[in-house]
Amino acid sequence: MADKADREGRAPFLRIHNISKHFADVKAVDDVSLDIEQGEFFCLLGGSGSGKSTLLRMIAGLETPTSGHIEIENQDVTDVPPWKRPVNMMFQSYALFPHMNVEKNIAFGLKQDNWPKPEIAARVEELLNLVQLNEYGKRKPNQLSGGQRQRVALARALARKPKVLLLDEPLSALDKKLREETQRQLVAIQKEIGTTFIMVTHDQEEAMSIATRIGVMDQAKLVQVEAPREMYERPANKMIAGFIGQVNLFEGKVKGTGKAQKIISVDTGGILETLEKTKLEDGQTIWVAVRPERVLLKTKPKGRAAKAANKSSGKLTDIMYLGGITHIQVTLDSGHPVRITISEHWDEDEAKLKLGDAVEVSFEKRAARLLVD
Amino acid sequence: MGKRHPLVLFMAGFGYAILYIPILIMIIYSFNSSKLVTVWAGWSTKWYGELLQNGQLVDAAWISLKVGFWSATIGIIFGTMIGYALARFRRFRGKLLLNGMATAPIVMPEVVTGLSLLLLFISLENLIGWPAGRGLTTIIIAHATFAMAFVAVVVQGRLSDFDVSIEEAAHDLGARQPYIFFAITLPVIMPAIIAGWLLAFTLSFDDLVIASFVSGPGSSTLPIVIFSKVRLGVTPEINALATIIVAVVAIGVIAANWLALKNENAQKQNNK
Numbered sequence: 001m002a003d004k005a006d007r008e009g010r011a012p013f014l015r016i017h018n019i020s021k022h023f024a025d026v027k028a029v030d031d032v033s034l035d036i037e038q039g040e041f042f043c044l045l046g047g048s049g050s051g052k053s054t055l056l057r058m059i060a061g062l063e064t065p066t067s068g069h070i071e072i073e074n075q076d077v078t079d080v081p082p083w084k085r086p087v088n089m090m091f092q093s094y095a096l097f098p099h100m101n102v103e104k105n106i107a108f109g110l111k112q113d114n115w116p117k118p119e120i121a122a123r124v125e126e127l128l129n130l131v132q133l134n135e136y137g138k139r140k141p142n143q144l145s146g147g148q149r150q151r152v153a154l155a156r157a158l159a160r161k162p163k164v165l166l167l168d169e170p171l172s173a174l175d176k177k178l179r180e181e182t183q184r185q186l187v188a189i190q191k192e193i194g195t196t197f198i199m200v201t202h203d204q205e206e207a208m209s210i211a212t213r214i215g216v217m218d219q220a221k222l223v224q225v226e227a228p229r230e231m232y233e234r235p236a237n238k239m240i241a242g243f244i245g246q247v248n249l250f251e252g253k254v255k256g257t258g259k260a261q262k263i264i265s266v267d268t269g270g271i272l273e274t275l276e277k278t279k280l281e282d283g284q285t286i287w288v289a290v291r292p293e294r295v296l297l298k299t300k301p302k303g304r305a306a307k308a309a310n311k312s313s314g315k316l317t318d319i320m321y322l323g324g325i326t327h328i329q330v331t332l333d334s335g336h337p338v339r340i341t342i343s344e345h346w347d348e349d350e351a352k353l354k355l356g357d358a359v360e361v362s363f364e365k366r367a368a369r370l371l372v373d
Numbered sequence: 374m375g376k377r378h379p380l381v382l383f384m385a386g387f388g389y390a391i392l393y394i395p396i397l398i399m400i401i402y403s404f405n406s407s408k409l410v411t412v413w414a415g416w417s418t419k420w421y422g423e424l425l426q427n428g429q430l431v432d433a434a435w436i437s438l439k440v441g442f443w444s445a446t447i448g449i450i451f452g453t454m455i456g457y458a459l460a461r462f463r464r465f466r467g468k469l470l471l472n473g474m475a476t477a478p479i480v481m482p483e484v485v486t487g488l489s490l491l492l493l494f495i496s497l498e499n500l501i502g503w504p505a506g507r508g509l510t511t512i513i514i515a516h517a518t519f520a521m522a523f524v525a526v527v528v529q530g531r532l533s534d535f536d537v538s539i540e541e542a543a544h545d546l547g548a549r550q551p552y553i554f555f556a557i558t559l560p561v562i563m564p565a566i567i568a569g570w571l572l573a574f575t576l577s578f579d580d581l582v583i584a585s586f587v588s589g590p591g592s593s594t595l596p597i598v599i600f601s602k603v604r605l606g607v608t609p610e611i612n613a614l615a616t617i618i619v620a621v622v623a624i625g626v627i628a629a630n631w632l633a634l635k636n637e638n639a640q641k642q643n644n645k
Contacts, residue, residue, distance in 0.1 A: 062541055083547045095542035099560040112547030160547065 011074045013038040013196060014059075014164060019068030021054050028054040030220035031068070036164075036213075041190050041197045043207035045243075046217035052200045055217070056166050059198065060089045072163060083112070088162035092169040094153035096141040102128070102152050103137040109160045127155040130189060147178050154186075158193070167199040171206065183210055204244050208232070216240050232291075237373050241289045248292060248338050249371075254284040263288070267336040271309040274368040287371045292341040294367035297328065300358040311362040314338065316355055328353075330361050396619060403612035410607050420613040430614060433598040436509065437578055440594060443513045445573035448520025449566050452573075455521065456528025457558070460535070475529075478522040487586030490515045494587060507589030515587045516580060520573030524566065531565035531636070564636035568629040575625040578618070 012035035021029040029051040036042050044052040057063040059070060061082030069078040077085055088109070096105050103124050110120045128134045131151035141149055150170060157165055170186070171179045187210055190197050201207050207214045208228045215225045224236040235241035238249060252263040252272045263272040263286065272288045280286065300313050317337070318329035328340040338361055353359065402410060406417030424430060455475050462468055478486060494504060494511050504510045539561065543553045559566075581596035588597060595618070599611060 060545055062545070082541075082545050083549055087545075089542070089545045091538040091542055093536050093538050095536060095538040097539060097543070097557055097561075108543065108548070109546035156542075156546070 011071065012036065013040075013073060014198075015071040016055075016059070017069050017071065019055070019058060019065045019070065021051075021058060021063060022066045027051075027220045029058070029065075032217075032222045033068075034215060034222060034225065036196060036198065038196055039194050041187065041210060041212045042199070043211035043214045044198065044200045044217060045202070045204060045207040045214050047202055047243075050217040051220040052202075052217045053168060056089070056168055056198065056200045059164065060087055060166050061085050062089070086163040087166060088157040088160060088164075089166040089168065090153050090157040090170050092172060094141075094149050094173075096149060096152055096156070098141050101138050101140055102133065102144070105141070105152055106156045106159050108156065113160060123159060127159055130158070130192070131155045146174055147182060150174065150182065151185075154189070158195070162195065164196045164198060167197060169200055169202070171201075172203075179206070186210065208244070214244075216243065234369060235289065235371070238287055238289070238371055241369070241371060246292050246339055246341070248290045248295065250288045250290070250336075252286050252288055254280045254282060254286060257282050265312075267334040268312045268332060269334075270312055272368070273309040273365050274370045275365050276370040278370055278372065280372075284372070289369040289371055290363045290367055292327070292339040293343070294363055295338060295340045296362050296364075297330070297340050297342070297353070298360045298362075299353065300360045308362070310365065310368065311360065313358065313360050316353055316357045316359050319353075319355060330359055332361070399612055400616045400619065403609065403616040405609055405612070408609065410609055410612065420609045421617075423610050424613050424617075427610065430595070430598060430610075433593050433595045434614075436592060437595040439509065440512050440516055440584075441574040441577040444516030444520050444577045445570045447513070447517035448573045449524045449570045451517070452521040452524025452569060453528050453559075453562075453566055455525040457532060457554075459525065460529045460532035475525045476522055478519045479526070483580070483582035484586075486519065487515070487583040490518070490583070491586045507587055508592040511587040511589070512584050512592060512594065515583050516573075516577040519583070520577060523572050523576065524569035527565050527569040527572070527633075528562060531562045535561065564632045568632045568636075571625045571629040571632075575622050575629075578621065578625075 014036040016032060016034040016036075019029060019032050020027065032051075032055060044055060046052040054063060058065050061077070061080060065078060069076055071077065072086060077087075097108065100108070106124045106127055107120050110123060115123070124137070125134075128137055131154055133148060133151055133155070136144065136148060136152075141152065144152065150173070154170070157167075167186075171182055174182060183206060186197075199207075199210065208231075211228055213225060213227050214231050216223045216231070218239055224231065224240055226234070231240070231244050235244060235247075241247040241249070250272055251266040253266060255262045255264055261280065261282075263274075263280075264270075265272050265288075266285075274288060312332050312334075314330045314332035316328065317331045318327075320327040324343065326342045328342060330338045330340060332338060340361065402413075403420060404416050404418060405413055406419060407414030459468075459472055459475060462471075490511075491507075494507065494514075498504060498506070504514075535558075539557060540553055543557045548556065579596065580594075581600055584594045585597055585600075588594065593601075595614075599614065602608070602611060
């Protein structure tokens with residue numbers, strides 16, 4: 001642990017500095033810089049081919065960066081071979097040694113480091129305890145269930161007490177129920193040992209529920225780094241808004257300048273208002289993003305059409321009742337669909353709504369996020 | 374599964390009958406007590422006993438076993454090396470050619486292989502005086518060359534569905550090549566190598582053509598001896614011997630297949 005004097009003005013625990021990786025003429029990772037602090041549970045989130053796994057493999061040393069460098073605790077490790085790095089990796093396929101039993105799998109790294117035998121035995125015991133597999137030490141990997149294998153892989157990767165543990169889609173092979181349980185275990189274990197975890201995943205819900213911070217990658221670039229809540233509330237662009245949770249996007253055109261500036265919805269012609277004070281230019285195209293659970297739904301008042309800002313009318317075209325929550329789709333008079341999520345305790349008025357009903361949808365200014373790309 | 378259609382049964386029965394009736398007849402006649410091969414005179418195992426008394430055949434069998442053992446052993450060492458290299462090479466121009474060159478000895482006419490090896494041995498003897506004459510050594514080398522090709526194919530096939538991240542994990546956990554190869558890769562592909570050994574042994578044990586090119590006096594393998602004996606007429610003894618060979622080969626092939634199957638199942642389980 002770093003003492004206080006050391007902490008002042010020191011470099012971050014793990015620093016990724018302008019790193020790029022090119023395979024032939026394909027840019028897998030393009031100029032990524034990222035600082036990660038000691039004890040974080042960091043998630044690299046992105047679709048397939050976004051470069052997240054390549055970035056992870058470069059931290060592990062399994063890929064050599066084309067340019068840039070990586071520092072761990074102020075030490076440049078860019079050219080340190082993987083077997084010497086204070087970093088271990090848990091592989092997507094678990095990569096357990098099929099001819100060795102659980103204990104031998106876990107002890108493998110310790111043997112390479114020439115630990116004395118009694119200490120290896122003690123450490124293996126400790127790790128089996130940590131992942132709750134005490135009874136399974138003598139089993140071979142093919143005699144274990146998927147979840148158990150996953151835990152062996154975790155124990156093996158933690159055995160050498162790495163400063164950073166890298167996890168490459170560690171839960172993707174598990175079924176949904178087991179995955180949620182394992183997510184909780186993973187977080188609990190990470191808290192208990194305090195090691196910095198960096199996990200790669202394509203599952204945004206997984207990243208949201210586990211991570212202290214999320215880094216979203218898209219097309220070889222790191223697009224946004226933020227804590228889950230901030231990421232959800234303030235997505236940097238349309239891609240992230242749609243990737244992290246569901247979102248309604250309303251395209252708008254900026255009209256006028258200064259105090260008189262307005263945003264006109266391209267679909268409905270109505271006015272869109274947000275609380276954000278981004279400087280916009282006359283004629284610029286922007287998007288207003290609103291989460292489905294922030295959209296308000298009302299029976300359409302008879303007679304006059306809605307004219308206020310952030311308000312529009314339409315028809316209820318789909319209701320999907322899921323128990324705790326209900327997903328509703330409203331098609332605006334302009335034809336633009338709006339997704340609305342309502343939790344169980346909706347008010348009387350909403351409960352009476354049926355398919356085909358004329359409704360009024362609106363959202364508050366503070367629920368809207370302005371996006372410029 | 375419902376009942377199988379009679380046509381399927383007929384096709385299977387007919388096909389297998391054509392394959393195995395000759396062998397079955399030979400096996401039955403090996404238990405014939407008559408001295409005349411084609412006349413049935415009741416059951417007996419006396420020809421098996423006679424066989425053991427026949428020094429020439431026993432010697433030849435011993436030579437064949439030795440040749441099979443050593444050529445298969447040399448074959449798995451070099452074959453594994455080729456198979457590993459081919460599986461680990463990244464794609465590059467000429468990889469297909471290298472691949473083809475590794476497997477060519479399998480489809481090369483044996484006469485060509487035998488002749489080329491004979492020429493090699495003769496010129497080597499003229500140049501450096503080794504191998505001195507043709508004998509056990511030359512047969513072993515000759516058989517090892519095609520054994521290598523078979524093992525390379527089997528090993529490469531096994532490595533193509535080998536999860537490379539297992540090697541990466543070992544590397545990540547502090548191990549280095551060549552330790553990783555011996556501690557991780559080799560044990561995992563061992564069943565394929567053993568299957569390759571059994572296959573190579575069986576092929577060596579069977580081979581007549583290549584062996585007759587490169588064998589010398591005093592190094593006649595079993596197929597060579599049988600072939601030369603049969604030209605003077607088939608004796609019941611030969612039937613007995615051939616039956617034993619069928620048994621040895623069958624055991625080898627079945628064991629190789631069983632190993633491959635077991636390995637495949639274990640692999641499937643690991644990927645589940």
